[in-house]
Amino acid sequence: MAKWRKAFPVDLADESFISRREFTRFLALVSAGFTAGIGYLWGRKKPLEGAPDPHGVTETAVALGLASELAPGQSKLFTFRDQDDRCILLRTAEGDLKAYRQTCTHLGCAVRFKGGQLECPCHYGYFECGHGFPVQGPPTRPLSGVALEVKADGTLWAVGDLPKPGEAKEA
Amino acid sequence: MRPKAPRTSMTSFALGLGLLILIIQVYLFETVLGSVLDGHRSLLAGAFFASLILTLVALVFAFRARNLDR
Ligand code: FES
Numbered sequence: 305m306a307k308w309r310k311a312f313p314v315d316l317a318d319e320s321f322i323s324r325r326e327f328t329r330f331l332a333l334v335s336a337g338f339t340a341g342i343g344y345l346w347g348r349k350k351p352l353e354g355a356p357d358p359h360g361v362t363e364t365a366v367a368l369g370l371a372s373e374l375a376p377g378q379s380k381l382f383t384f385r386d387q388d389d390r391c392i393l394l395r396t397a398e399g400d401l402k403a404y405r406q407t408c409t410h411l412g413c414a415v416r417f418k419g420g421q422l423e424c425p426c427h428y429g430y431f432e433c434g435h436g437f438p439v440q441g442p443p444t445r446p447l448s449g450v451a452l453e454v455k456a457d458g459t460l461w462a463v464g465d466l467p468k469p470g471e472a473k474e475a
Numbered sequence: 476m477r478p479k480a481p482r483t484s485m486t487s488f489a490l491g492l493g494l495l496i497l498i499i500q501v502y503l504f505e506t507v508l509g510s511v512l513d514g515h516r517s518l519l520a521g522a523f524f525a526s527l528i529l530t531l532v533a534l535v536f537a538f539r540a541r542n543l544d545r
Contacts, residue, residue, distance in 0.1 A: 324489075342519065
């Protein structure tokens with residue numbers, strides 16, 4: 305018998321034995337982990353990536369060219385807050401201009417404008433263009449919308465975050 | 476005198492409760508995360524205290540329940 309076996313005389317079958325108490329304690333520990341996670345989210349001041357800032361940061365408006373440049377069914381990409389904040393500007397078949405973050409609310413792939421809908425090629429999630437609601441596939445939450453403004457000279461600007469659909473606009 | 480049969484009902488109850496609490500915690504966390512990503516933060520305080528109470532219950536059962544060592 306190996307020396308260490310003599311020093312630690314534990315039966316192999318018993319080595320992996322987990323008592324019910326140990327298992328229940330493990331469950332309680334995992335539960336405490338979830339509590340800590342929620343506590344972290346509560347205490348965190350910075351919004352999570354992709355979430356709108358609850359304190360409403362004053363955005364720097366971004367020029368998107370002439371509003372008349374885009375024909376119905378066309379889209380163009382732009383970045384808003386920083387280089388990683390990728391957004392898509394589109395003109396619907398009805399002629400409305402809309403802009404959304406490109407980040408799919410399922411697992412974060414970039415959505416594209418195709419066939420009058422916003423399509424996520426990763427798992428074929430689809431969003432309607434009016435409000436960014438998911439209409440098909442795995443996503444369950446709407447896309448984050450970007451507020452647009454057309455200035456008197458006909459130029460189009462991205463000016464901030466749109467409130468999530470169904471959310472009362474804060475005064 | 477016949478030895479008493481070990482009382483296992485408490486054991487099963489504590490185990491079941493631990494599992495149930497964990498399932499509720501997973502659901503709670505997922506809901507909270509979803510709403511935070513949607514920009515709603517009002518849920519956080521309530522969810523935290525609910526989660527804390529569940530954890531305390533789980534801890535009490537894990538450490539104090541009798542018959543778990545059988
Ligand atoms: S990442 Fe878009 S559908 Fe999965």
